[in-house]
Amino acid sequence: MSDTRFSKPLIYMLIGSALILGLSLGIRHAFGLYLVPMSSEFGWGHNVFSLAIAMQNLVWGAVQPITGAFADKYGSKIVVAVGGALYCIGLLLMSVSSTGLLLNLSVGLILGLALSATSFPILLSAVGRAAHPEKRSLAMGIASAAGSFGQFIMLPSTLLLLQNFGWSAALVVSAILVALIVPLAWMLKAPMYVAPNIIGQVTKPSLGFKQILVIAKNHQPFWFLGLGFLVCGFQVVFIGIHLPGYLIDHGFNATTGTIFLALVGLFNIVGTYTAGWLGGKYSKPKLLMGLYGLRGIVIIGFLALPLSTWTIYTFGIIMGLLWLSTVPLTNGIVANMFGVKYLSMLSGIIFFTHQVGSFFGGWLGGVNHDMTGNYNLVWIVSIVLSVVGVLVHFFVNEKAVIHD
Template structure:
C-alpha cells in the first residue's frame, strides 16, 4: 500500500527540484525567446541586413546543440547543479557582451558562441533529465511536462517585458537588465538536489554492469528507432526557430506593428504551458510516438491554414494559440521516449544527442529564414519547407517505438 501511495505523489526533494527547474527554465528560455525582438532595432542601428542577426542566432542554436551531449555527459557525471551554475555565469557574460555588440563578429561571439554554450547548460536537456531521474517512472511524463511548462510561462512573461524595455530604455539597456535576471540562475542551481529514483529493493531487477559512455553511445547510435526520433526533432527545431525569430519581421513586412509579433509569441508561450503539461500527462497514458505524429501533423495543418486565410490580427493571434499548444509539447514526449529506451542513468547525454538534431534544424530555420528574406524580400520558400517538414515529422515517427534497450 505504501509503495502504491508513493507512486501517486511527488517527493519533497522532487518538488523542491521542480520549483528550481521551473524558475531556471522560465528565466533561461524566457530571455532566449525574446531575441527575435532585437533583430529589427539592432539591424536598423548598425545598418545590417537580416542575415547578420539571423546568422548569429543560427550559430547560437547550432552550438547549443553541438555542445549539448558533452554538457549532458558532465551533468550525468558531476551533477546538474554545477553545470547549470556555470551555464548561468556564461549566459550573463554573453548578454552583457551582446549589449555592446556593434560589430557582426562581436554579435557572433556573444549571442552565438557564449550564449549558445550557456543554453546547453540551462535549458531542457539538463533540467528535464534531472527531473526525469528523480521522478517515479509512472509520473515521469507529468514531472517533465510541469518543468517544460515553466519555460513557456517565462516566454509569456518575458516577451512583452522585453518589448517594453526595448521601447523605453533601448535594446542595449534591455540586454543588461536581462543579464541581471539571468544571474539569478546561479543561486537557483543549488535547488537541483533530488536523488535519482530507485525502485524498492524487493521489486528491483538484477543490477546490470555499468556501461561506459562509449558503450552506451554505440548502443544508441546503432538503434534505428533512436535515430528516427532524432530526425523527427530536426523538424521541431526548424519550425520553432523560424517562427520565433522571423514571424515578427514577417508581420512588419505586411504592415503590422512590432507589438503584434510580440503578442503572437506571448500567446505561444502562454498556451504552450497547457500544451507541454498536457503532453506530459498524455505521454504517461498513450503511445508517445503516436502523439508526436499527431503534433507534427497538426503543426502542418495550422501553418497551411494560417497562410491561406487573409492576414489579420485575429488570424495572427489564433495561429499563436494553436502553435502554442503544439510548440514544445514535443520535448517531454521525446525525452520520455529516450528515458524508456535507455533508462535515466545516461538520459542527459542521450537527450543531448537527440537535441543536437533539433538544433541543426534550428540553425537552418533561423539562418535560411534571414537568407530567404534578403534574397527575395519574403519568406515563401521557408514557409513551404516548414509544411513539407511537418509531413516528414509524421513519417519518421512511424519507425519509433519505446522498447527498452538498457534498463536503469
C-alpha cells in the same frame, strides 16, 4: 503497490527547474524582438542577425551532448550554475555588439554554450532521474509547462524595455535577471529514483559510458526520433525569430509580433503539461505524429487565410499548444529506451539534431528574406517538414533497450 507521489526534494527541483527554464528560455524567446532594431541601427540585412542566432543554435546543439555528459557525471547544479554565469556574460557582450563578429561571439558562441547548460536537456534529465518511472513524463511536462510561463512574462517585459530604454539597456536588464540562475541551480539536488529491491531479483551490472553510446549508435529508432526533433527545431526557430519581422513586412507593428510570441509562451504552458500527462497514458511516438501533422495543417491555414490581428493571434494560440509539446514526449522516449543514468548525454545527442534544424530555420529565414523580400520558400519547407515529422515517427517505438 509502489508510491508514485512526488517527493519533497523532487518538488523543490521542479520549482527550481521551472524558474531556471523560465529565465533561460523566456529571455531567449524574446531574441526575435531585437532583429529589427539592431539591424536598423547598424545597417545590417536580416541575414546578419539571423546568422548569429543560427550559430547559437548550432553551438548549443553541438556541445549539448558534452554538457549532458558533465551533468551526468558531476551533477546538474554545477553545470547549470556555470551556464547561468556564461549567459549573463553573453548578454552583456551582446548589449555592446556593433559588428557581426561581436554579435556572433556573444549571441552565437557564448550564449550557445550557456543555453546548453540551462535548458531542457539538462533540467528535464535531472527531473526525469528523480521521478518515479510512472510519473516521469508528467514531471517533465510540469517542468516544461511552468518554464513556459517565463516566455509569456519576458516578451511583453522585453518589448517595454525596448520601447522605453532601447535594445542595449534591455539586454543589460536581462543579464541581471539571468544571473539569478546561479543561486537557483542549488535547488537541483533531488536524488535519483532507485527502484525498490525485489526479493530474489537478480541485479544486472550497470553499463558504462562507452557501452551506452555503442548501443544508442546502433539503435535505429533513436536516430529516427532525432530526425523528428530536427523538424521541431527548424519550425520553432524560424517562427520564433522571423514572425515579428514577417508581420512588420505586412504592415503590423512590433506590438503585434510580441503579443503573438507571448500567446505562444502562454499556451505552451497548457500544451507541454498536457503532452506530459498524455505521454504517461498513450504512445508517445503516436502523439508526436499527431503534433507534427497538426503543425503543418495550422501553418497552411495561417498562410491561406487573409492576414489579420485575429488570424495572427489564433495562430499564436494554436502554435503555442503545439510549440514545445514535443520536448517531454521526446525526452520521455529516450528515458524509456535507455534508462536515466546517462539521460542528459543521450537527450543531448537527440537535441543536437533539433539544433541542426534550428540553425537552418533561423539562417535560411534571413537568407530568404534578403534575397526575395519575403519568407515564402521557408514557409513551404516548414510545411514539407511537418510531413517528414509524421512519417519518421512510424519507425520510433518506446521499447526499452536498457532497463533502469
